[in-house]
Amino acid sequence: MYAHVFDVDIRFPDLADEAWDEFDRMFPGIRDTLPCVASGSGGASRHLHFLTDKPFFGRKLAVSKAKHRTANGGWTYNWEIDLFGTGRQVAMPPSIHPATGIAYHWEREYDLEGLEFGGGPVIDADAIERLGIASTGAFDFEASPPKTFTPGQMESELDALSLDILDDRAKWVMLGQALHHQFGGAQEGFDLWMRYSAKSESYLKGSSLNAELRRYRGFGRNRRQPVTMATVRRWYLEERDAAKLAFAIAELDDLDDAGTPVATMPASDDESGEFDDLLNAERPAAKSTDESVFDIGLTDAAPDWKTLLAISEKGSIEPNLHNLRLIVENDKRTAGVMAFNEFTQEVVQRGAPGVRSPNRKNQAKPFVQLSGPIWTLRDRANGDFWTEEKDDSIRAMIEAPKTQGGYGIKVPDRDLRAAINIVGRKNCFHPVREYLSAQQWDGTPRVERLFIDYLGSPDDVYGRDTARLMMIAGVARIFEPGCKWDYVVILQGLQGKRKSTFISTLAKNWAAELEGDMTDTRAMVEAMQKAWILEIPELAGFTRADVRHIKGFVSRQTDKVRLAYAKRTQEYRRQSIFCGSTNDFKFLKDDTGNRRFWPIGCHVESIDIDRLRAEVDQLWAEAVVLYRAMRAEQPVGDLPLYLTGAAAQAIAVQHQESAQVESADEAQAGQIGAWLDSPIMSGSVDDDQDAEGRAIVRNETCLLEIWVDCLKKDRGLYNQQTAQMLGRAMRMVPGWTVEKKARRYNRAYGLQRVIARDVETPPWPDAGGSV
Structure with missing residues (x-):
């Protein structure tokens, strides 16, 4: 049998019924029986999987009657139905869509094992062969429209091209292709090509105008990726910029020690100031005559950072990212204030602002300081949230007049946020790693008896091994983010035994409940960023499909997603472990296996939380020692964080089977x-x-x-x-x-x-x- 996919690509959800009606017309009565994947692009698009006894190449089966214009000016159909077959690739769950950051997920799963009973999603090959291929119009040419030039602009830029381009045969041909595209193959484009070609000594050598005209007319055959005048304009800009750079360097060589003004190259109105940054970056800042520019607060550790500032022609500080980064990193009021929390993956405030004092005595106007309740540090371990109010306060400090300790420059919001982010990431810390590294074990073993002593679980090899492995996994996920750990300990017992409090106390200040849709990777990553131990509450309330999602979710080591405030997709290595809780004795519902769940009975009337608070630091201190010993024994590769003894495995199976809900x-x-x-x-x-x-x-x-x-x-x-x-x-x-x-x-x-x-x-x- 051969695997294929129907790609039902619906770009407007309101037209979903129209697309599905066409699909039902081609393949009546099978839509709801095929395995179905919801696309990570969102909306109504779906992938339907099926099998045939013949392989098929990809075909376009149907398209909408209407089209719409895309953002780049081209045209495309409102919906399309494609057959993906031999030579085609299709995203499979749990792949992440690169644009939306949403995971593909099964709506109806593929039951491959059912094939042996003749019940698989099979479609007769004859039903596909009877279908024709939907006709499509050639809109590729219109998708790359001619470029817009002001009157005389194109001709002047062509005149400025060097002979090197005309003497390069490949670029000379590309010039003809670009003119053919710009003029739609008209004679005017050919005449321009020949006019500029005549500048070269190679013009018409071994050829003729009729031969070149035939060549020109053949350029229109490739409409998929036509060469456009954008390519020619890039040549023009590269040659122009190279000329300006050479001129700037030559002028910089003429600077004298007195700070003679730099000569400027004539430029049009829209190009004036284009190379100011280049000229100023090369001129030593010390040559400025405005001494007040450098009357600013400095840190003792970096007395010369002011010499790195980019200074304008008028001797003022340029309002760019380079300068903002230097100011935020070195001004006494902001130096050491922001830091990057590697656990929560965000910039936070971890230091108190300094005070910048005026250099003059009897200063007439007070200096702007970073003060007030928003700068009072409340959480030294994790750092305080970085808020917009703090951005505003730093902006006000920098934009203040120099006479009040400011820099007198207008601060762009984007550059200020980037400067704070850059400086914060240079000062990284990990609160949980710092906590674990600070603990000193007193030598008394406690970890293996965690469930026995606190929950009243049976004193057997299963209870000891699960406690030890869970605690080591918690340490390993902090020192080795993304390390392999596939299991969830489930605390099982009647309501009121303080199971959730046990989990939160064990996690110190880094516990949370895992709520919401587990297929929503963005929401799950945002929840995991703030928690070391995540509780999955009331496992019995989940459906069988939910439990299957949980199994796949907890076994992942990394998550790829674009968070709400981010511009790019990133990979996040997991630093947390999961622990479930339930009030029911029957809660495992997945008939495909429950090996990832380790049930632990809670047999005490009420968990002694006060005792746990008193001993939790020593529990983690011992877990760190156990982790380091395990890593020393196995220096590379995944740690053996799973049940290895036959007795423990047998007890685990007994607990899992006794908790299994009959399907x-x-x-x-x-x-x-x-x-x-x-x-x-x-x-x-x-x-x-x-x-x-x-x-x-x-x-x-x-x-x-x-x-x-x-x-x-x-x-x-x-x-x-x-x-x-x-x-x-x-x-x-x-x-x-x-x-x-x-x-x-x-x-x-x-x-x-x-x-x-x-x-x-x-x-x-x-x-x-x-x-």
């Missing part, structure tokens, strides 16, 4: 198993018993027979969804194997995928029949 598939598997092992009753003694008088049971069956004879359902209601449901149930019945190929089963059911009883497996104990 509908499991209940149905029990009913089917009992029917398969019941004697066949035809009403005839000769047919119902073997030669030895023992009752005869079925050795073969098929899904349709189970549907009709076992479940007593209407044969006309049997469809792909019911086949998948029965296939899942049959996989839970022990001792039965599906045959690889379909064959004639019997007269009543014809050609079927037969499911046969294993020879080695007897009937269930209570059947009383023969095999």
